[in-house]
Amino acid sequence: MIQPNESTGSRLPSVIKFFSEDVAEFKRQLAQLESEIDKDAIPQRNDDFHKRTQAAFQQSQDACREFEQTHEANPDLIKEVQARFREETMPWFSQSWIGNRARTKPSGFAGDYEMLVKLYEEETPARGLGAYIDLCISELPLANAVRGRKDLVREFLENEINSREGDLRILDIACGPCREFLDWPEFAGRNIEVIAMDNDPVALEYIEATVASQLPPSTKLTPVRYNAMRARNSEATKKNFGTFDIIYSVGLADYLTDEHLIGIFAGLGDSLNENGALVIAFKDTDRYDETPYQWHLDWFFYQRTVEDVLNVYENAGFNTQKMKLTRDRTGIIVNYDSRRADDCIRRIDLAETPRSSRSGIKPRIGKNGAAIES
Ligand SMILES: C[S@@+](CC[C@H](N)C(=O)[O-])C[C@H]1O[C@@H](n2cnc3c(N)ncnc32)[C@H](O)[C@@H]1O
Numbered sequence: 389m390i391q392p393n394e395s396t397g398s399r400l401p402s403v404i405k406f407f408s409e410d411v412a413e414f415k416r417q418l419a420q421l422e423s424e425i426d427k428d429a430i431p432q433r434n435d436d437f438h439k440r441t442q443a444a445f446q447q448s449q450d451a452c453r454e455f456e457q458t459h460e461a462n463p464d465l466i467k468e469v470q471a472r473f474r475e476e477t478m479p480w481f482s483q484s485w486i487g488n489r490a491r492t493k494p495s496g497f498a499g500d501y502e503m504l505v506k507l508y509e510e511e512t513p514a515r516g517l518g519a520y521i522d523l524c525i526s527e528l529p530l531a532n533a534v535r536g537r538k539d540l541v542r543e544f545l546e547n548e549i550n551s552r553e554g555d556l557r558i559l560d561i562a563c564g565p566c567r568e569f570l571d572w573p574e575f576a577g578r579n580i581e582v583i584a585m586d587n588d589p590v591a592l593e594y595i596e597a598t599v600a601s602q603l604p605p606s607t608k609l610t611p612v613r614y615n616a617m618r619a620r621n622s623e624a625t626k627k628n629f630g631t632f633d634i635i636y637s638v639g640l641a642d643y644l645t646d647e648h649l650i651g652i653f654a655g656l657g658d659s660l661n662e663n664g665a666l667v668i669a670f671k672d673t674d675r676y677d678e679t680p681y682q683w684h685l686d687w688f689f690y691q692r693t694v695e696d697v698l699n700v701y702e703n704a705g706f707n708t709q710k711m712k713l714t715r716d717r718t719g720i721i722v723n724y725d726s727r728r729a730d731d732c733i734r735r736i737d738l739a740e741t742p743r744s745s746r747s748g749i750k751p752r753i754g755k756n757g758a759a760i761e762s
Pocket residue numbers: 499500501504538561562563564565566567585586587588591614615616617637638639640760761762
């Protein structure tokens with residue numbers, strides 16, 4: 389007998405097998421680990437508990453990936469099974485600081501500034517099994533890529549500032565915790581002005597207290613609450629903040645639809661000074677497996693290849709032949725670097741762009757979607 393909220397999907401033999409064998413085995417291993425690990429334990433890398441948690445997590449990822457591949461044609465079923473999978477594993481994943489935050493999203497989406505700080509610092513307030521799960525999540529390819537892209541953007545900023553002369557204006561869109569500005573060098577005799585923009589007021593308070601106050605005299609960083617969607621309107625950006633030599637954004641673009649990105653890129657291109665640089669980071673979907681983020685963490689973003697991203701830029705009026713692409717040390721993150729110079733960015737009037745070319749690209753978005761709307 390089907391329960392009121394239960395769809396027929398849950399009676400499919402493959403679904404019954406997935407939950408009664410694969411998920412049951414994962415739960416058994418988690419329960420066993422929980423019974424053995426002291427609830428106050430601080431995890432030791434490479435100890436027996438760490439290795440066993442890793443192995444259980446990996447085995448579960450393999451099973452989830454296989455289920456998803458088998459049912460590729462039925463996204464609604466995958467979504468339903470993912471939700472039930474998370475419900476069944478909640479008793480253990482709720483003990484993990486990262487797992488719990490990603491699943492409950494207290495700031496509205498998983499990648500908020502506090503999550504980023506935990507991934508950068510590789511420290512967790514959790515203890516016991518939850519802390520071991522956090523350790524395993526911190527070792528996932530995308531966690532390494534998050535740290536890699538922060539170092540890549542820091543390197544880009546220093547090189548760019550050193551290759552230019554005089555005062556500079558920088559705009560950081562969706563700045564989160566602004567960790568790339570920690571231990572920031574002095575650029576003697578120059579004025580580096582940074583507008584750090586985010587729509588999360590708590591992130592801005594963190595920056596004020598932790599980052600802005602530690603900068604050397606040549607750099608002034610001002611946290612500003614502003615919705616990135618408003619950057620589509622370059623007149624408003626220029627009126628509110630002026631124009632910039634460097635505009636960059638790391639960690640936001642993967643959550644936005646093509647249509648939003650096209651508008652934002654066109655607006656930002658128009659907010660640059662002559663020779664200004666626009667750098668946006670994207671994850672390359674061909675370089676990682678999204679399974680643990682989507683199944684275990686409920687953390688979704690648009691899955692784009694390099695070609696998908698270049699198409700977005702083309703539709704925003706950028707000459708992609710002139711763009712420079714740089715990867716972080718993991719190879720997963722690509723920084724797309726464009727310049728406001730002859731033949732690099734064509735002014736387009738989005739209102740006149742045919743709708744089909746504004747949203748013609750279909751990125752492989754995770755089944756739950758993830759875009760942050762204006
Ligand atoms: C993944 S974090 C990246 C933070 C930072 N750039 C970094 O790499 O550490 C994404 C940030 O985007 C911010 N954000 C999300 N939607 C936004 C919007 N519409 N406007 C401005 N900021 C936004 C969030 O508050 C969060 O701080």
